[in-house]
Amino acid sequence: MPKFVDGYLSYLLAAASERVSREFHRQLRPYGLSVANWRVLATLSDGDALSVGALARIVLFQQPTLTKLLARMAKARLVELRADPADRRRTLVRISAAGRKKVRPLLGMAKAHERACLASYSAAEVAKVKAILEDLLRRSETR
Amino acid sequence: MPKFVDGYLSYLLAAASERVSREFHRQLRPYGLSVANWRVLATLSDGDALSVGALARIVLFQQPTLTKLLARMAKARLVELRADPADRRRTLVRISAAGRKKVRPLLGMAKAHERACLASYSAAEVAKVKAILEDLLRRSETR
DNA sequence: GCGTATTATATGCCGTTTCATGCAATCGGA
DNA sequence: TCCGATTGCATGAAACGGCATATAATACGC
Secondary structure (H helix, E strand, C coil), rough: CCCCCCCHHHHHHHHHHHHHHHHHHHHHHCCCCCHHHHHHHHHCCCCCCCEEHHHHHCCCCCCCHHHHHHHHHHCCCEEEEEECCCCCCCCEEECCHHHHHHHHHHHHHHHHHHHHHCCCCCCCHHHHHHHHHHHHHHHHHHC | CCCCCCCCCCHHHHHHHHHHHHHHHHHHHHHCCCHHHHHHHHHHCCCCEEEEHHHHHCCCCHHHHHHHHHHHHCCCCCCEEEHHHHHHHHCEECCCCHHHHHHHHHHHCCCCHHHHHHCCCHHHHHHHHHHHHHHHHHHHHHH
């Protein structure tokens, strides 16, 4: 009995995303990190400070959600928050030393997980899929 | 400053999924349906009854989340719940007449939205991406 | 420079999700 | 057929997210 959702783009994307990230989530749990924590730390792992809004757009959270998440992460000493001296409306977020230490082993695990997921596809196939996903994102930015 | 997430499969999937479904969500709001309601109704729209667990696997919700969602939807008369006579542990879920009426126009809108998202790709490109997403799902079932 | 519009973040309230667990029905082996 | 294991769903407490809105800083037109 085929369901409406079968083959429906939105569903395929949601299902694939859910599966892939849930699998990785299982690897994250021993480290005491949620997927949300992971995304924030991974995004900040290069050391640059970002404003709350810029970070929210990258990690796909609404701004109030991220503000509250950051408050919890700051309390856990994973990130540091400070007002932007150049524009005091802004709050800059930076990863802490503890956050960096916590996220470092996970960066490699994430890449390994991706390789495992994609192992049976050719480089061309992977590139094609990623290109279309990136293109979908670019196009939807203006909508 | 490229971020870790750039080009990362899990991120691309999450971002593409989020964008596509958020756009459709805006179209859903006038109908008073959340994305969760929509997924349940769309899945049940062919008339078949499903158990709570089977439905949860399809719509990608955890079982307790779906149980509570279904309770709300049953109160709103969108679905009907009854014990499975063949296995009384199971609860069968079926769409109601009101639910069917509510979801019918949305099925066409969903297909139109998908066409709009994919308009600039060839049929072969679309087929390729969907095939890989479906394959990713199948493979991850056993993991 | 003044008042208004705009941008950036924080907050409050409330509904929802999650995790752990409970309870009941069914299964399966001896 | 009995009993432990398993399966399926429900539930309670606590954490979380979403929406609307408040607050504060900056930009902009005159």
